[in-house]
Amino acid sequence: MADKQITLNRLSKRYHGAKTDSLHGVSLEVAAGEVYGFLGANGAGKSTTIRTLLNFIEPTSGSARICGLDIVKDSVEVKRHVGYLAGEVALYSRMTGKDFLNYMAGLQPVKTKGYTAELVKRFQADPTKPLGNLSKGNRQKFGLIQAVMHEPDVLILDEPTSGLDPLMQEEFYKLIRESKQRGASVFVSSHNFAEVQRMCDRIGFIREGRLVAEQTLADLAAKAAHTFTLTFADSAPLAELKRLARASITAHDEHHLTISVEGELSPLFRLLGAHHVTRLEQQDVNLEEEFMRFYQKGNA
């Protein structure tokens, strides 16, 4: 792996008055130019991790570094390298978009002159209206622009495309690709599986404050249950297929059948060889199913 831009070392957080940790010794690393997806249910610890990384809250134990700098001791210096978008974008409702971006640029100067104006144009944001008069999606655009306009080395994004229309989502994915190309690390928390699947190189699953699994998208695809939709000329051999180990039939009718198989595929194809299969279609890796699998395993 290339240079680690984000490193969490057994990071824990217990809120004042709480009986248990909200974050239990989370350790992970994100390399330069890597997009890391952070998945978890509500209350799993995603926002606590992000808020700790930004030193809005202090870790109870453990440590974390961003661009080699300690997130607590070098908090101000860390922020020079970071762009942040909160899950619920809160902006100054009386300010116009232009005033808001000027204010943010005053606190953290932009590197490339004209880049902010380019972003405003790309996201079709209206900088003349007060932010309080804008729709959620349009406010989100300004939230995104302020997070990326200084071309940070590390982007920390919480539900970044919330409220954006499909065209603007495309523009956002393009922006992430550009950030990745210039070597920026992206740490993105999301509930949108399709988005994570599309954007991320690696995914971490967090459950009850613990990082329960970490996988690259390629590994996930290799290990994931393979789902096939089969069409038979004759009746589908339902009984035989049900007997297959580590396979489950999720839908079927007279001639069609959808089956998910974990691991070795040879038994399935040996069985299919004995039947007249007219069509076989493989479905994409379903990240949502994988996510549910991790959670069900944890609950078991």
Added chain:
Amino acid sequence: MGIFTTELKARKWSAVRWTIGIGAFIALIFAIYPSFRDSSAQLDKSLQNIPDAACNLFTDTSDFLSPVGYLSSQCYYLLVPLLFSFLAIGLGSSLLAREEQNKTLELLLARPVSRTRLLLSKAAAGTSILLIVGLVTAVLGAILCNLVGFPGVKALGVFYVTIMCLDFALLFGALSFTLTAMGRFGRGAAIGISTLLALASYIFSSLDKTVHWLLWPVRVLPFHYYHPADMLRSGTLSGYEAAGMLAVSVVLLLLAIAVFRRRDIE
């Protein structure tokens, strides 16, 4: 644009409204003095029946009808310090708490801005607004004093007494600011506690001449060190008292910084 200038810009109309409001009140009190003076013989009879304890709540001089007594009782003993205190407490309780409540504080802290710098910028903006309102009304009072003519009252005394009111208000503004910086108190609680302490300070200090056991405890209250009648007469500022109150405000600000630097943002 920095935090300080943005805060000033956001609150400019509020500052204008407060300046006009307090300025208009002072102008009115000064303007009606000639009518008050003309009916002083009648008023004298009525005032003789008021108990001393009640008189002490409105002025720090026994002579209501003198120019000094009039300005103290009608303007500078209670109402102007109270108005400045309301402004200061309102500012102190909202400068930081509103940002935290609206979640915009995260926008600022996600930038390379230290918590100390953030707090100092906010405090400087609040103090500047208080100073602008105070200085304009202090100068206005001094000018009106000369125009209307108050025998025995020095224009510089009117100016200084307003500055002392500011100092007093600043202390309670700093208190509400510190309470919000500590994070345990919401905006409403900070306003409530600060206002209660400001009022208690005024009431207990006013009663110390009547309730003798209060004589020592009131020494810890800022209002005890506020004597507008003396300042109006002498035209001098009580330097030690003013410096003492300012020092307490600075200590409160340092406490706010110390706590805010390490606490979790809600």
